[in-house]
Amino acid sequence: MTRPQSLRPELIDAALTSARSLGTPLWLYEAEPIRQRARQLAAFDCVRYAQKANSNTHILRLLRSMGVMVDAVSLGEIERALRAGYVPGTDAHEIVFTADIIDEATLARVVELGIPVNCGSPDMLRQVGRARRGHPIWLRLNPGFGHGHNRKTNTGGPSSKHGIWHEELEDSLRLADEYGLSVVGLHMHIGSGVDYGHLHRVCDSMLDAVRRANRPLHAISAGGGLSVPYRAGEPEIDIAEYYAAWNKTRLAAEQITGGPLRLELEPGRYLVANAGLLIAEIRAVKKVADKHFVLLDAGFNELARPIIYGSHHEICFVTNTGAPVAGEPRPIAVAGPLCEAGDVFTQHDGGFVEFRDLPLPQVGDFAILRDAGAYGATMSSNYNTRPLAPEVMLDEGVLSVIRKRQSIEQLLDLEADGGVV
Numbered sequence: 378m379t380r381p382q383s384l385r386p387e388l389i390d391a392a393l394t395s396a397r398s399l400g401t402p403l404w405l406y407e408a409e410p411i412r413q414r415a416r417q418l419a420a421f422d423c424v425r426y427a428q429k430a431n432s433n434t435h436i437l438r439l440l441r442s443m444g445v446m447v448d449a450v451s452l453g454e455i456e457r458a459l460r461a462g463y464v465p466g467t468d469a470h471e472i473v474f475t476a477d478i479i480d481e482a483t484l485a486r487v488v489e490l491g492i493p494v495n496c497g498s499p500d501m502l503r504q505v506g507r508a509r510r511g512h513p514i515w516l517r518l519n520p521g522f523g524h525g526h527n528r529k530t531n532t533g534g535p536s537s538k539h540g541i542w543h544e545e546l547e548d549s550l551r552l553a554d555e556y557g558l559s560v561v562g563l564h565m566h567i568g569s570g571v572d573y574g575h576l577h578r579v580c581d582s583m584l585d586a587v588r589r590a591n592r593p594l595h596a597i598s599a600g601g602g603l604s605v606p607y608r609a610g611e612p613e614i615d616i617a618e619y620y621a622a623w624n625k626t627r628l629a630a631e632q633i634t635g636g637p638l639r640l641e642l643e644p645g646r647y648l649v650a651n652a653g654l655l656i657a658e659i660r661a662v663k664k665v666a667d668k669h670f671v672l673l674d675a676g677f678n679e680l681a682r683p684i685i686y687g688s689h690h691e692i693c694f695v696t697n698t699g700a701p702v703a704g705e706p707r708p709i710a711v712a713g714p715l716c717e718a719g720d721v722f723t724q725h726d727g728g729f730v731e732f733r734d735l736p737l738p739q740v741g742d743f744a745i746l747r748d749a750g751a752y753g754a755t756m757s758s759n760y761n762t763r764p765l766a767p768e769v770m771l772d773e774g775v776l777s778v779i780r781k782r783q784s785i786e787q788l789l790d791l792e793a794d795g796g797v798v
Contacts, residue, residue: 381609382609382610383693384654384693384745384747386699387774388405388407388654388771389695389699389745390699391405391769391771391776392405392654392656392695392743392745393656393695393697393699393743394776395656395769395776396656396658396743399767399769399778399782400782401656401657401658401674401675401743401766402655402656402657402658402673402674402675402679402766403655403656403766403767403768403769403782404653404654404655404656404749404753404754404766404767404768404769404780405653405654405656405768405769405770405771406431406433406436406649406652406653406654406750406768406769406770406771406779407652407653407770407771407772408439408652408770408771408772408773409772409773410651410652411436411439411440411648411649411652412439412443414644414647414648414649414652415440415443415444415445415648416443417616418616418642418644418647420616420617420620420624421599421620421623421640421641421642422596422639422640422641423446423596423639423640423641423642424444424445424446424641424642424644425445425446425447425448425473425598425641425642425643426440426445426446426447426448426643426644426645426648427448427450427601427643427644427645428447428448428449428450428454428457428458428645429450429454429645429752429755430645430646430648430649430650430750430751430752430755431645431649431653431750431751431752431753431754431755432454432457432755433754433768433779433780434457434460434461434779435461435770435777435779436649436770436779437457437458437461437462437463438461438462440648441461441462441463441471445648446463446469446470446471446472446473447461447463447471447472447473448472448473448474448475448495448643449472449473449474449475449492450474450475450476451476451483452480452482452483452486455472455474455483455486455487455490455492458471458472459472465490465491465492466490466491466492470492470493470513470561472490472492473492473493473494473495473515474487474492474493474494474495475494475495475497475515475517475564476495476497477497477498477538477539478498478500478501479494479501479504479505484504484505484508485508487505487512488505488508488509488512491512491513493512493513493514493515493561494512494513494514494515495514495515495516495517495564496514496515496516496517496541496549497517497539497540497541498541499541499545499548499549499552502514502549502552502553502556502558503552503556505556505558506552506553506555506556506557506558507556510556510557510558511557511558511559512558512559513558513559513561514553514558514559514560514561515560515561515562515563515564515596515598516541516546516549516550516553516560516562516563516564517539517540517541517564517565517566518540518541518543518546518563518564518565518582518586519537519539519540519541519542519543519567520543520565520567520578520579520582520583520586521535521542521543521544521582539566540565540566543582543586546586546589546590547589550590550592560590560592560594561594561595561596562594562595562596562597562598562638562639562641563583563586563587563590563594563597563598564597564598564600564641564643565579565582565583565586565598565599565600566598566600566601566602566643567579567600567602576619576622577622579599579600580622580623580625580626581626583597583599583626583630584626584629584630584633587630587633587634588633591633592634593634593635593636594630594634594636594638595638595639596638596639596640596641597626597627597630597638597639597640597641598641598642598643599623599640599641599642599643600642600643601642601643601644601645601646601647603616603619603642603644603646603647604647605646605647605650605651605748605751606651606748607650607688607689607690607691607748608689608691609691614647623640623642624640627640645751646750646751646752649750649751650748650749650750650751650752651747651748651750652750653748653749653750653751653753653754654745654746654747654749654750655675655679655680655690655745655746655749655753656743656744656745656746657673657674657675657679657713657743657744657746658673658674658741658742658743658744659671659672659673659694659738659739659740659741659742659743659744660672660673660674660714660740661740662737662738662739662740667708668707668708668709668710668732669707669708669709669710669737670709670710670711670712671694671709671710671711671712671735671737671738671744672712672713672714673711673712673713673714673722673744674713674714675713675714675744675746675766676713676714676715676717676720676760676761676763677713677715677717677719677720677722677760678713678715678757678758678759678760678761678763679713679753679754679757679766680722680746680749680753680756680757681752681756681757681758682749682752682753682756683721683722683723683724684719684720684721684724684728685756686726687724687725687726687727687728687729690722690746690747690748690749691746691747691748692711692722692723692733692735692744692745692746692747693744693745693747694735694736694738694742694743694744694745695742695743695745696738696742696743697741697742697743701736702736702737702738702739702742703736704736704737705736706734706735706736707734707735707736707737708732708733708734709723709732709733709734709735709737710723710730710731710732710733711723711733711735711744714761715760715761716761722746754766754768754780759783759788762785762788764782764783764784764785764787764788765780765782765783766782767780767781767782768780
């Protein structure tokens with residue numbers, strides 16, 4: 378299966394209905410593609426959503442209804458998971474905390490709730506162990522190599538801050554034993570957009586780590602990084618092949634540990650990326666030399682992926698009646714309103730502006746940026762004192778506001794006189 382080249386008419390209608398009601402910019406998500414993605418991963422014993430991709434509580438509730446557990450990387454994400462109905466402190470381990478550090482407030486909360494901590498350093502082991510002997514932990518390992526679709530999404534190897542360096546595995550296990558910590562399992566995540574060659578390499582590294590751990594475990598985690606198609610015609614990842622590789626690893630690991638192992642997967646973008654759109658109004662069309670810039674009322678404060686990673690998002694222009702903008706394609710760059718030269722949605726890694734062959738729209742038409750469900754709204758900021766955009770969910774033909782538009786007054790209220798420190 379490949380990514381469809383055009384948006385369905387009913388999705389365009391939903392986008393424009395939302396825009397007329399709420400204004401722009403705004404986010405629109407479809408519920409059914411998220412459900413479909415969750416079903417595609419059903420072979421894994423536990424699918425644990427990396428909610429940093431999109432932590433809206435309504436999406437968390439949707440995924441929980443599909444039996445998907447959750448990963449939290451901050452105290453705020455723990456509270457989001459609780460608000461969405463996830464229950465901590467049970468044998469199901471519905472919430473796991475994963476981070477590079479654990480501050481005192483977060484440490485107190487995970488101990489209070491009995492949330493397992495996926496430890497990324499020996500210091501985290503010491504801090505958890507001092508707070509509570511016997512607390513459940515995972516060991517997140519850096520196998521010594523990494524891979525990502527961009528150097529900033531590579532989470533393994535000697536240049537990565539993530540995980541316990543593989544040579545420190547035995548010392549880390551001794552630390553866990555010293556503090557009486559309960560080791561749930563081993564976790565590896567080497568980056569986003571992992572290819573099959575690196576998949577088999579990380580599987581081999583996991584098996585080696587299980588062998589070196591030389592103790593009973595309850596689970597192993599394949600981490601995340603599942604690719605999604607961002608360009609028309611790009612193929613979907615072969616989930617059956619991905620599962621087969623990890624299941625083979627799990628079965629071999631069970632021969633070492635002498636007991637059954639739960640196989641976990643930690644997808645983020647895979648579940649939500651292709652289900653989201655960013656809708657913006659076109660506010661200016663200007664000619665620059667022999668090319669054109671189309672300027673939107675959305676900027677990198679809404680969607681930061683292009684300026685951070687040079688990420689590609691397909692863009693289509695529609696009129697205010699929903700008809701595709703017609704005309705001869707010409708070189709067009711699509712940019713935002715921010716007072717920054719890098720506020721361009723069509724750019725390559727390194728900040729090089731890309732001019733795409735698109736029909737020229739008019740002021741008042743709409744731009745729809747596709748595949749923006751992951752690392753869109755969650756990475757939004759208030760740069761240039763711009764309020765956060767609303768989020769809307771389309772589920773079985775019904776549109777619901779799942780986050781209201783932030784107001785400028787709400788922003789300024791945070792700066793009211795708070796008294797003397």
